[in-house]
Amino acid sequence: MFSPRWSPCLAPVLLLCACGEGEPVMLEAAAADCGSAEPLRLERLPVGSMVLNSYFLQEEAARDVRRGLHESPIVEEVLAKTAALGAVALRTNGHNEAPEKVGDSTIQVGPLQYDEVALRGLDRVLARARVHGVRLVLTLGNYWDAYGGTRQYVTWAGLPSPIQGDPRFFTDPVVVALYKEHIARMLERVNTEDGIRYGDHPAVLAWELLNEPRGRGLDAEGASMRAWVDEVAREVKSRAPGHQVGTGEEGFEPSSEGYDGAFWARAGTTMLRTPGSSFTRNTASPYIDFASVHFYPESWGLDDADMAEAGARWIREHADIARGLGKPLFVGELGLRNEGALDLSQRRALYRGWLECMRKSGVGAGALWMFANDARPDAWDEHTFYFRDGTRPEDPANRYADLVVEAAGAARP
Secondary structure, eight states: OOOOSSOTTTOSSOOSOOOGGGHHHHHHHHHTOOOOOOOOOSTTOOBTEEEEEOTTHHHHHHHHHHTTOSSOHHHHHHHHHHHHTTOSEEEEESOOOOGGGTTTTOSEEETTEEOHHHHHHHHHHHHHHHHHTOEEEEEOOBSSSTTSHHHHHHHHTTOSSOOTTOTHHHHOHHHHHHHHHHHHHHHHOBOTTTOOBGGGOTTEEEEESSBSOOOTTSOTTSHHHHHHHHHHHHHHHHHOTTSEEEOOOOOOOSSOTTSOHHHHHHHTOOGGGOTTOOHHHHHTOTTOOSEEEEEOTTTTTOOGGGHHHHHHHHHHHHHHHHHHTTOOEEEEEEOOOTTSSSOHHHHHHHHHHHHHHHHHTTOSEEEESOBOOTTSOGGGOTTOBOOOTTOOTTOGGGSSHHHHHHHHHHOBO
16 A cells, blocks of 8 residues: 555545545546646547557457458457447557567568568458447557567668667668658558558548657757657658657656656656657657657656646646647556556546546547457556456446546547
8 A cells, every 4th residue: 555645634635545435536536636728639539539559459460361361350349349438549559570470460571571461460450440430540660679669670770789769760861761661651551451541541540650759868858859750750741641640659858847847856757857858849840740648657656645646747737738839639558557556446546537637638539558358368468458248337347448438428529
């Protein structure tokens, strides 16, 4: 159990503490303490729309295509349940460069060399999403090693000693040119299932340049990252002019300027003093349509007692900066660990409060991490939730499905 900085019995804003049955209610109130602000919409969606994260659809579909199956049961299940919960979109991988999955689901098996079967898996995800009435937010690559990541592109360029999150991905002209050409080929691809070019596909809500780009090893103020954002986003906009484009970033800054610096210093995280990339600078790019943030308080080392307020501030302060730039905010990932120190009632209270904060703050859309099909084990991701067959959304086995329904219903028209 967490130790509070002060007793919630003595303060109007209460945080994590052992206060019995009233604790979740008070946690929710603290997490929702955002005030109201002018809404900015992501495309034409209702303010505070719900999006789900299920990153694994392409690889599941690719395996089914390789088996000769004409349907992908996991893809069908996830898309149907996404629609049933009222979520408007699903965020999922539009990439796969994993060297260990070549011959299974890897799309790009070498530099600009493609496995057609794996690509047909992504074709199927796009085509079936359109049938189910679910839009897609597609990531074009990954900063981390999972599914190949930035390391794979640096390896392909023949540069020495590639590492996870290699900064040369963002600055080396050979690597940048390779990534841009890959993006061009993907967006010009014509879907084999419905004949629609990816850059025109109506199932796509948005493309993200990279999942969670970080500026480790780049200049402290983020000028190199911003130059990369401009160059790559310009390529995406030229190939997919009718689609939204976001960075896919987490919302970090090299300094706390523009934020409540005193609070963030007290909260125990350095995420607003992370050199190399600037949320404000990147969002200001003329080629970026919406701002992107993620929020993982446990992984980022936030003090337990400040967690509820920190989430509300992370959402509100980033939304205010994005609003000042004339752009909506997309909270692309929001995650609390299932096996962490928080129990289910506490996690639900925090999520419900933060989702309410999104609506109050005029956020375009938000997405909990991570929605799974029934057969996907909990152990594969420590933030998993479900909408299990034969249950109602509020069944405790689903964890948060009913919160998605509530938030989707409350989204501001």
